[in-house]
Amino acid sequence: MYSAIVFLPLIGALIAGLFGRWLGARPAGLITSALLTTGAVLSWVAFYRVGLSGEDARIPIMEWVRSGELQANWSLRIDTLTAVMLVVVNTVSALVHIYSIGYMSHDDSQPRFFAYLSLFTFAMLMLVTADNLLQLFMGWEGVGLASYLLIGFWYHKPSANAAAIKAFVVNRVGDFGFALGIFGVFTVFGTISFDAIFASAPDHVGKTMEFLGYQLDTLTTLCLLLFVGAMGKSAQFLLHTWLPDAMEGPTPVSALIHAATMVTAGVFMVARLSPLFELAPVALQVVTGIGALTAIFAATVGIAQNDIKRVIAYSTCSQLGYMFVAMGVGAYSAGMFHLFTHAFFKALLFLGAGSVIHALHDEQDLRNMGGLRKSIPLTFALMVIGTLALTGFPFTAGYFSKDTIIEVAYARETEVANWAFWLLLAAAFLTSAYSWRLIFMAFFGKPRYDEHHVHPHESPWVMLVPLFVLAAGALFAGYLGKDYFVGEDYAHFWRGALFTGPDNHILEHAHHSPAWVVWSPTVMMVAGFVVAWFSYIAVPSTPAVLIKTFKPIHAFLYNKWYIDELYDLIFVRPYIWLSRQLWKIGDGRIIDGLGPDGISARVIDVTNRVVRLQTGFVYHYAFVMLIGIALIVSYFAYVYWAQFWKGY
């Protein structure tokens, strides 16, 4: 069954990729969707078996790499952590496949699209079922590839190509760190198999290793290197720049890859390696700090954006920050819980946004929307559900998972965690504000689109049904899951899949947080809603006034803290300059000039001279012969007489 879950998407990808042209668009979509739906149903069965009945499994697929000490087998590691991810990935993927049948129905190359989507799903499943670091890395790169292909799916758009390249290059930075981390793990532990690493990790506490000429704490260094990989994949602060641009891809892609699954791979990796991270408190503090910074940063930027998908993209970025804070404070299950619930409501929001975009014929700018709640009421209702869940409205999914994170941040009681707590609270306020801003701008007020030419219409059922499923998840996943993920069934549910040290009682502490801490996120949510309502419904002139008053701040936020510009200045331009120099001077003048071009020019010179010797006169020829013989004779005369005189 587990093999089927992993390989069904691959079969779908191969069918759609190799025979898609022959099959046609609709069958390709139907086949891959059917396979994925099967996979999703099986995943829930697996979830029931593993998570609730407690049957872990290890399924060997094949012997893979055997080189000296390095041994890596390809086998599926099925524990609760994997099962959670299987459910998330396959459910969202199946729904996105079905949704795409409607959303992409006007596209010319649908088989390719479905092939990529299924390929992505396969790679993601490889990642989450990994039993060693190499397998994890393979899935990691596989999803990166699929992400690249799907962002650049509309390859005739220059902006899509640029975004695809950007995503790939920025991820390379992270992957470099990740690869170094894997090398380091192999150097230190002599193995890359999870079980072996986890077993011997406690022996390395407090030891040091040499890295770049410094003696550093072994586990801290390794964890930080691995975390760099997670930062790249999960779009954390400084390596986040690719995620908003990735919205150039089709919207279902954004929902699947850039909201629900791939970007959470970094979170998953930290959770999977919790036995390592738990022993490296310094690294955990860094994780907390980066997560909190990302959460607040992305939330501030999100409030100033006008592109509906970009707002949600920054929201994703911000929520990923929440998850990392949970990881950093040692509440891995809280992070995984938020990952689980976030997948539902964020996919819902994205697909809902896709429905809006679909209704307005590819209009993405919030300033050109408005008043849509009457023309597309179902989408409106679904988007509101997603927003409620995201902002943490009581008893929706976000209420349980996000608030838990805020509580554990409070309960950690270190300086970094304290800062994180306040930043997350502020971010919760902003989350609510920008989410409701989105709803109000899109669905309320007067229509700002061209009403004579655009007549918004509700999406077809093939697109709406997946939304209903996701909405159900967004409403109930938190309530149903809280006991298992972070509540009283914790031990029974996880059974050691997540490692927590003997002194780590963070969840228990969190349950006993003071009342003001428990209530504060809800207060923030309400405050954010009120501010958004005031600015966009009660007094619609407020935003303009605010922008005018705080012009520099707005510009700062609107331009995403100028990080892209900064990177352009620090990395891109010097790099292009250097490349140009290497091309023009290094390659053009030096290598070509002295190499191929220079040599060939010299060859022609020599040739011309030699050819000129060939005069056609017999006496010249005879002369050359005699010169030749004279030279040889003189040489030997010299050699022999030199020997002769040496004797005397």
Added chain:
Amino acid sequence: MPPALAIYAPIFPEIFLALAAMALLMYGVFGGDRESEVPGWLAVLILAATGALVLMQAPGAVQLFDGAVIVDDFARFMKLLILGGSGFALILSFDYLRDAKILKFEFPVIALLSTVGMMLMASANNLISLYMALELQSLALYVLCAFRRDSVLSAEAGLKYFVLGALSSGLLLYGCSLVYGFTGTMSFAGIASVLQTSGSNIGLVFGLVFILCGVAFKLSAVPFHMWTPDVYQGAPTPVTAFLAAAPKVAAFAMLIRLVEDAFPAVATDWKQIVIAVSVGSMLLGAFAAIGQTNIKRLMAYSSIGHVGYALVGIAAGTPEGVKGVMIYLAIYVVMTLGTFACILAMRRKGGHVEDIAELSGLSRHQPMLAFMLAMLLFSMAGIPPLAGFFAKYFVFTAAIQAGLFWLAVLGVLTSVVSTFYYLAIISKMYFQEPAANFEPMPGKLRFVLAVTGVITLFLFIPINLLVTAAEAAARSLF
């Protein structure tokens, strides 16, 4: 067979060939059939029969005429190559000669006589027989070069070759007399034993230098190569093909036997000369060919380069080196004849053309011809898995085993440069606008091209047979 005759059995092939040439001459003179291919085909048959006679001989070395002639495995290997080269060159000649209106019976007769000389060169075992064989071969070639009497270029080629050849013969003879004067003997074995006991001296080395220079002229090695481009271009094309193939083999056979049998004691001296000449030939062959527009001139420089590569094997001075040279020559003969078959196919209504530019766009008119020529040129450049690669591989390997790394490296580098002009022709054939089409290729050329092309293309499969044969032949010298 009377026992008095039986002792001459090893030399029967040469005797048969000489007598048959005379008979063919008589047939031509008295047959009255002047403009016919019959004498030519008879000559090809005679060569084949001679080859059969050589093949029938028992292995092992036999000396005749008081040691003037030796017949061993090495000689037989070279003789078969010579006979093959001459025979295929003759087959190439008929159509050209008819077009040029010089389809005369003298042509095959002279070619046969030249072949007799070449075979004797491979068997020459003293200075006198060496000189006699060389002159027989050379005189016949002078005549062949000037065979198209009404063409100024042809006459000039013959005359130049003759004058410079006479000069080189003079140098050779002078060297022979010096060697004789300092050793008191003509036979290779005698010279070797004198050198072994009394050591070398400067007079003897002078003699060696002059002899080697005379031989180098026949090889057209730098700096005794100056005649080559003019003669190759001026001589009728089949004669050029003839000149480029078998005589080179004969001259190499003679050189190898001379240095290995007569002068092993002064190996350090002759190796230096061989290396110098080899380096010069490789460099000039690579560089000068680039500037050529006439394909026959280009082939002249190409052959100079090939001589340089083959000399690398001799410079190694080891059995492996000699083996390498023999493999090189076998492959070289095949490639050269194939290429000349292509060159002879460059024929329009108005006659033969020789400009490289005429090959433009050949791939569109005659894809098969273009492919074969391209393949042969790639082979000459030494691209694996074609035969030319193995030719270079074995000589360079021998050089490396003998410690001559830099010579092997230089050989590879000049090969790279030479690839340039081979590729230039190929790019013309494949990537330029087509020139006017050639006349259809005559059947005889097709035959030769097919045989040589198949050997060049597929030699890598039975390459071990050639290596084994060359190894056995080379061993008879050491």
